[in-house]
Amino acid sequence: MSTISAKALRRSMQNFLPSLAPVRFVAEDGTPEKPPPGYRAPDDALLREAYRRMVLGRRFDTQASALTKQGRLAVYPSSRGQEACQIAAALVLREDDWLFPTYRDSVALVARGVDPVEVLTLLRGDWHCGYDPMAIRVAPQCTPLATQVVHAVGMAEAMRRKGEEGVAMALIGDGGTSEGDFHEALNFAAVFASPVVFFVQNNKYAISVPLARQSAAPTLAYKGVGYGVRSEQVDGNDPVAVLSVLTVAVEHARAGRGPFLVEAHTYRMDAHTNADDATRYRDAAEVERWRAADPLDRLETYLRARAVLTDDDIEADRSDAESLAADLRARMNIAHEGDPLELFDHVFAEPTPQLREQRALLAAEFTAQED
Amino acid sequence: MSTISAKALRRSMQNFLPSLAPVRFVAEDGTPEKPPPGYRAPDDALLREAYRRMVLGRRFDTQASALTKQGRLAVYPSSRGQEACQIAAALVLREDDWLFPTYRDSVALVARGVDPVEVLTLLRGDWHCGYDPMAIRVAPQCTPLATQVVHAVGMAEAMRRKGEEGVAMALIGDGGTSEGDFHEALNFAAVFASPVVFFVQNNKYAISVPLARQSAAPTLAYKGVGYGVRSEQVDGNDPVAVLSVLTVAVEHARAGRGPFLVEAHTYRMDAHTNADDATRYRDAAEVERWRAADPLDRLETYLRARAVLTDDDIEADRSDAESLAADLRARMNIAHEGDPLELFDHVFAEPTPQLREQRALLAAEFTAQED
Amino acid sequence: MATVTMAQALNTALRDALTADERVLVFGEDVGPLGGVFRITDGLTRDFGEQRCFDTPLAEAGIVGLAVGMAMGGFRPVVEMQFDAFAYPAFEQIASHVAKSRNRTRGRVSLPMVIRIPYAGGIGGVEHHCDSSEAYYAHTPGLKVVTPATVEDAYWLLRDAIDDPDPVVFLEPKKLYWSKQDTDFATRHAPPFGRAIVRREGSDATLVTYGPSVPVALEAAEVAARDGRGLEVVDLRTLVPFDDETVAASVRRTGRCVVIQEAQGFAGVGAEIAARVQERCFHSLAAPVLRVAGFDIPYPPPKLEHAHLPGVDRVLDAVDRLQFDDVPDVRHLIVGAA
C-alpha cells in the first residue's frame, strides 16, 4: 500500500548514510590521505586563513582559561583541541548565514568576527550575551542543551520562507544529541526541508560521561538516517576535512536539498570547564594519545609541506595571537559590574507597572545606602 | 582514534537495519507469501487463537464506539483496522511481561485479559484506569504522547536489574515517534541494553496529520538505526507476520540482546475518535483501498485455506463476540458517577492536612445540600 | 452586529492578523486542513495558504523552539498547543528561551510570538485535557499571560497579543469557546491590553477573577443582587501585566474581596491576588481576602467536575463568610483551597 518500495528504499538509504570511515584529507602526521569521492580540498588561501584563525583561537582559549584563575570570568568551557571544528564552522558560513552556538563555541564566535570581549560577556558575569545577535547573525551562546538546535531550524525556515539564501548552522556536543530537542529539531528540519546544518562536535565527553554511556549508535552520524537527513562523519581534528565536509553540507542546505548532519570526531583536551576535575573520570594516557592528533600541528605540517605556510607566516600569526591576548587581558581587567537598575529594562519591551515599582524600590535602596 | 572501523561499522549496521520491504507472510488476498529469512510462522493453534481474539476485539471496538453515541463513554479512540497489531502485541507477551499502551490500544488490553469494563473506565469518565496495573502488568493507557515509552524502558530496566526475565513492550503511534520522549527512550534502552520492544503502529495519521508531514524517513523502522537499536518493519495488517516479527523482537529482548523496534504498516479505519471528522482531511477512496487489506478477512481466508478455521469456528467466535458486546452494554449501562470524596484519597498515600480540610469542606457542602 | 461565538472571534482575529501583517504565521498540531481540534484555525490554510498556516510534526518543544527561531528571523508566530497539559513538553523552551530572550540579549532579540493554549475545564474532558496551567506561566518573568472571558475580549486581546512586542501566553477558556455575544469587530470597545475591567459594579464586596470564572462571578453577583447584596466583579483579562490599580480601587471601595480561580489553589494566581490585595488594602479590609479555587487535586473526571469547579454556590458561600473572627474553624478557611 503506501509503503515505500524496496528499491526506492535502498536508493534513499544511500542518500542518507554517512561514509563508513570518517572523511579525512590529512593523516595525523600531516601527510595527505585520499578522501572519499564527493569531497574537494578547500583552496590554499582558505587553508592559510584557517590556520591563522586556529592560532588566534587557541590563544584566545588559553587566555580565557587564564582569566578564570584571576576571577575575571565566572566560568569558561575550553574548546582546546576542537579548533578545526570551531574555525571551520565559522569559515564555511557567509555573512547572511546564521550560527547557533553552545557555551563551548567561543572560539567559533571569535572566528566569526564577534569581539572577543563580547564573546566573554556572559561568562564574565553579565546577564546578557554582549554582542548583538541580529547584527552579526550569531545567536546567544546556549546553555540548555540541544534547545538551540530547534531555534536554528526555525531561523532556517524563516530564511527559506522569506526567499533568502541563508543557511543556519547549529552546533551541538555529543551529549546534547541525547536530548529530546535534538530529535525534534532533526525531524522538523527533514519534514520542512529546512536549510540547516547540524554540526555535532563529538568530543567524547559530556562533562564526565563518556560517549559509550551516551549512545550505542555505531557513530552519531547515523542519527540522521532515521529522519531522512543526509549525514556524514569527519575526522574533527583534520581542518582540511572539516572544511571540506562542512562546505558540502552548507551547499547542500543552501541549494534547497534539506538539512545535513555532520559528526566530527574530536576531543576535549581540557576539563569540561575550569571548575571541573577531569582526572576523576579519565586517564592522562588517553589525553596524551589525543595530543598526537592536534589539529594545529597537523595543519601546520600539511601546509608547510605544500609551502603554503612559512616560518614568517607562523611568526606573524603568533604575534597577532599575542596581541589579541594582550588586548583581551587589558579590556577584561577593567572591572565591570553592570547597572542593577538595568535589570528591569529588558524583561519586557515596556516594563510592567510591577517592574516599575520594583525598580523604584531598588533605586530607593541605593539612594538610602548612599545617604 | 576511538572511531569505529569501517568493517565493524558495516557489520554493525547490518545488525540494525530493517528489511527493505515490510515482512509479510500472507498477501492481501489471503494467499501465502514467502517471508524473509529469520522469521518463522506461528503455529496454527496460536493463529487460531489470534483469529478468535481479533473477532472479539473488533466487536469490542464497535461496541465501544456505539457506547459513545449513547453518552456512556466520554470519548473512544477506535483501533478498527489495527487488530492484527493489537492482538499480536498481547499474544506475544507472557504473564510476567509488561505492556505500556496508549489511549488507542483498548483492544490489546482486552486481548491481554483486562476486563472490558475496566478497559473503558477512564474513557467512561472516571479519573482512574479501572484495572490494577500491578496485577495484570499493563500500565494505565497513556495520553501524553510518547511519555509511556520511557516508562517502559524504566520497567524493563527494573526487571533486568532484579534478574527477572520479563520484557516490556511499549506501544506508540506514528505521530508519537516525533516527540522528544521517544528519542530519549530509544537512546536509554540502547545504552542500557534494556529488554524492551518498541512497537510503532504506523496507522498513517496523527489525528489529521498524515505521515508525510510527520517524518521524512524512508520508513519509521529506520529510526532505530541511529541508536544502535535493532529494527524491523512489518505488514501490520498481516496477523501472521506481526505475530512472527513481534515474537522475534520479544525473544531478542528477553535473551538480553537489547531493545528492538518494530514498525507495523497499518491504517486507522475510523476517525481519530468519535469526536473527530476524518472527512476534513482524507479521502473516502483512501479508506476504501485499505478495506481490501482488512486483517480479519486476510487471516480468515488464510486459515480456512489451511483448514485451521471452519464455518463452525467462525460461528462460535461471532457468538462469543456478541456475548462480550451484550455483557459490555449491560454493564456500561449502569450509570456510574463515582464518589466525589474519593477525589482526595489518592493524591498522596496519606492526605495532607490541606486535603483533609478540603475533603471536609466538600463533605459539608453535600450535607448542606441534603438538608 | 452579529451573534458570534468566542471560537469564531478567535478565528476572525487570526484572519485579521494574517491579513494585516504578513509576518504573522500560524502553526501547530492539526491546525491546517483540520482547522485545529477546536476549529479555531478553521479555513486558514485554505484561505491564506500552506505558507501562512501549517501543520507540524507532533513535538511541542519543537513547535515552540521553531517559533523562537522564526521570531528571530522576523516572523510573528502564533502557535497552538493542542491542550493545556500538552504544552508541558515545551516548558523548557518557554521558561528558558521564550521568556528570557529579550533580557539575555539586552533587548536585541525580542520574541514577539503568541502561544495559544486551550485551557481549564468544564467541558467534560478526560485527564490531561482540563489543566489550569496559568500559574506556571504567570510565575515566569518575561511572559505576558492573558485570558479572555468575553467574545469581544477574545478578539481584541488576541489581536493585541499578536501585535505585542513580547511573547504572550494566550490562554483560551475551553468552556467559553461556544459562548456568544452580539458584536462586530469594526470598532473597539475592549479596554487596552494590561487593564482589568469592572464587569459589574457593586458596593458590598469585590469578586476578582479571570477567564473561565468570570461568568461564574457574574452569575453569583446576579444571585446576590436578588438578596440585596451588591457584588462588584473585576475581570483581570491579563494576569501579567497585572492591573493593581483597578483591583485595589475596587477593594478599597467595597472593603471585602473574594478571589475566584479554577486552578488548584496552592501557589496559584489567586494566592498572588489575595496576597497583593491584603498588602495594598489591609486597612480597608473588613475581612480576610478569601479564595474560591479548585481543590489541590489532579483535575477530576467529567462526572465529578461539578464537585471541583468553583461554582456560584461556593462563591456566595465565601461572600457570606467575609466578616468573621479568626477562630481556627474550618468554615473559616478559603473555600476549595484551604
Place this chain on the structure above:
Amino acid sequence: MATVTMAQALNTALRDALTADERVLVFGEDVGPLGGVFRITDGLTRDFGEQRCFDTPLAEAGIVGLAVGMAMGGFRPVVEMQFDAFAYPAFEQIASHVAKSRNRTRGRVSLPMVIRIPYAGGIGGVEHHCDSSEAYYAHTPGLKVVTPATVEDAYWLLRDAIDDPDPVVFLEPKKLYWSKQDTDFATRHAPPFGRAIVRREGSDATLVTYGPSVPVALEAAEVAARDGRGLEVVDLRTLVPFDDETVAASVRRTGRCVVIQEAQGFAGVGAEIAARVQERCFHSLAAPVLRVAGFDIPYPPPKLEHAHLPGVDRVLDAVDRLQFDDVPDVRHLIVGAA
C-alpha cells in the same frame, strides 16, 4: 559529633539509604565516577557499584521517565537534575505522570521516588543555574516539595523523602551546600517530615521562610534583637505538605508577618503563604503580611545577585513597615515583589 557540611550530609543520607534499602537507586547526569557536579554522590558508584549508582545519557525527561518505570518495577529511584533550570525538560513527566500516577490508578501504582534538584542562587552562577523553581512543583498536586535549610535537615529530610511513599521534589539550596554544623546522624533531632519548625523565638513579628532564606531570616532576627525587636523565625522545611498550624500559631502570637523567598515574587510560594496567613489570622494581624522576594525578573548575573536576593536589610526594612495605613505609597508595598 563532627563538623559536617550539607553536601556531606546529603551524601551520607544517600549512603545510608542505599545501605538500608536495596531498592534504592541513584542515577542522573555525571552522578557516577564524577560524583555529581556538586559531589553529592561522591564515591557512591565506587562503594555501591554501578548497579546502585549510575550515569545516564543526557536527557532529563528520560531520566524522570525511567524513574517512573523503575518505581513501578519496585525500585526507589533517587534521581538528580543537574541544576534547577535543567529540570524543565522533564516537566511533562513530572506534572503528568510523577504527580498523578497514584491518583489515576486509585492508589495501585504509587511512585516512591525522589527528584533531587540543586536550586536557587547566591553562588555566582551563570544563567539557568540559579532558578528558584519551587513554585512550579508546589503548585502541582501530587508532589511533595521539600527544601532543607540546615545540615541536619538535609540528612533527615532526604532520608524521609526516600522512605516516603509519594514522589518528592527535593530542592537543595546550592549556597548552603558548604554550610556546616556539628552533628552526627546517630540520633534524630529533626522534627517529622511535614512539620515546620520555629528556629528562633520572638514576640514582635514572625518571619516565615524556607531553604536558602532561612539563614537570612536568622541573621535579620539577630540584628533586630540588638535593636530590642524580637523576631520569630519559622522554617517551613516542607512546602507540601504545608504546616499551617505552626505558621498560624506563631503569627497569632506575634500579630505580624513577613514572608521571605528568593524566587521571583509573582505567584510564588510566598504568595501562598501570605494568602494563607491573612485568611487564617486576619483579626490577629496588626499589619498586612509583607513579602520579601526576588524581583520579577530572570535571575540576574553573579555580580548583581546582591541587588536581587532578599537580604537582611530588605527583611528588616519590611519589618519596619509592619504597621502603616494603606495609602497607596510605594514604600508600603511588599519589598521585591510588589
